[in-house]
Amino acid sequence: xxxxxxxxxxxxxxxxxxxxxxxxxxxxxxxxxxxxxxxxxxxxxxxxxxxxxxxxxxxxxxxxxxxxxxxxxxxxxxxxxxxxxxxxxxxxxxxxxxxxxxxxxxxxxx
Amino acid sequence: xxxxxxxxxxxxxxxxxxxxxxxxxxxxxxxxxxxxxxxxxxxxxxxxxxxxxxxxxxxxxxxxxxxxxxxxxxxxxxxxxxxxxxxxxxxxxxxxxxxxxxxxxxxxxxxxxxxx
Numbered sequence: 086x087x088x089x090x091x092x093x094x095x096x097x098x099x100x101x102x103x104x105x106x107x108x109x110x111x112x113x114x115x116x117x118x119x120x121x122x123x124x125x126x127x128x129x130x131x132x133x134x135x136x137x138x139x140x141x142x143x144x145x146x147x148x149x150x151x152x153x154x155x156x157x158x159x160x161x162x163x164x165x166x167x168x169x170x171x172x173x174x175x176x177x178x179x180x181x182x183x184x185x186x187x188x189x190x191x192x193x194x195x
Numbered sequence: 196x197x198x199x200x201x202x203x204x205x206x207x208x209x210x211x212x213x214x215x216x217x218x219x220x221x222x223x224x225x226x227x228x229x230x231x232x233x234x235x236x237x238x239x240x241x242x243x244x245x246x247x248x249x250x251x252x253x254x255x256x257x258x259x260x261x262x263x264x265x266x267x268x269x270x271x272x273x274x275x276x277x278x279x280x281x282x283x284x285x286x287x288x289x290x291x292x293x294x295x296x297x298x299x300x301x302x303x304x305x306x307x308x309x310x311x
Contacts, residue, residue: 121302128199128288128302129239172238182229183290183300185239 089173094190103160105189107173110154117176118149120158122169123188129172132158168193198222199291201303208310213277216306218289224269225291229300230262233286245272269294279310 090108097103109118119134133140133147135156140147146159160167172188198221208214218228226247231239243264244252251264263275272291276283288305 123239126286126305126307128201128290128304130302131299170238182241182244184241185231187238 089175089186091171091173091186091189093187094192096192096194097160097163098194099165100162103163103167103191103193105158105160105171105173105191106155107158108155109173109175112153112175113177114153115177118147118153118156119174119176119183120145120147121172121174121183121185122167123172124166124169129185132171163191163193165193165195167191197293197299197301199289199301199303201287201289201306203306204304205307206309208279208308210280210310211278213275214279214308215273215275216287216289216308218272218274218291218303220270220291220293220301223291224294225272226269226294227292228266228272229290229292230264230272230274231288231290233288233305239288242274276308279308281310284308284310 117134117136120132121129123129133142133145135147135149149156170188170190172185200219202217206214228245230242232242233239241254242257245264245266247266247269253259261277266272286305286307290300290302292300
């Protein structure tokens with residue numbers, strides 16, 4: 086499975102858009118990009134996933150570059166409840182076991 | 196839909212005893228469940244893959260005789276930490292993979308184990 090690289094931590098002001106980058110330069114053509122987040126002392130929560138096209142749901146938007154070597158998760162209007170560790174994961178199949186990296190610790194500032 | 200529960204949410208046990216943690220998919224069937232362990236300020240570490248009706252597959256470095264996994268039905272998997280020691284104190288999280296076309300994984304809320 087392709088490896089991912091994420092910044093260790095980021096800050097974002099409440100109400101602003103939070104843009105979380107992820108590099109996955111060794112991704113192969115059939116691998117999906119998944120994003121999960123983990124709020125303190127809770128289980129991970131699925132956010133969004135994509136293959137080639139940009140995706141949007143009620144939680145976030147996922148922008149994947151044309152060469153698929155990087156992506157950005159966008160939380161359009163961050164709230165304090167979005168403070169969490171965000172994990173970018175590349176999976177060959179949806180039923181792959183998920184191996185978590187270190188993720189990005191996002192702090193939403195009031 | 197797609198809710199995964201864990202029981203108990205917190206447990207304290209004495210060193211040398213065994214403790215069982217349950218993972219249930221409440222509104223869907225899960226052929227495959229996964230068990231993770233998470234130490235403070237660290238990421239989740241996959242321990243094993245649990246398949247209904249068959250033996251679990253353990254990740255390298257995880258002692259299968261210490262962490263017993265049973266997946267007896269399509270909605271229940273259990274993790275038993277045998278002869279627990281203080282270093283086994285951790286946050287244990289399960290995930291369940293919905294059987295069928297979507298194969299999405301859903302995570303439980305976690306179980307905080309403290310061994311005294």
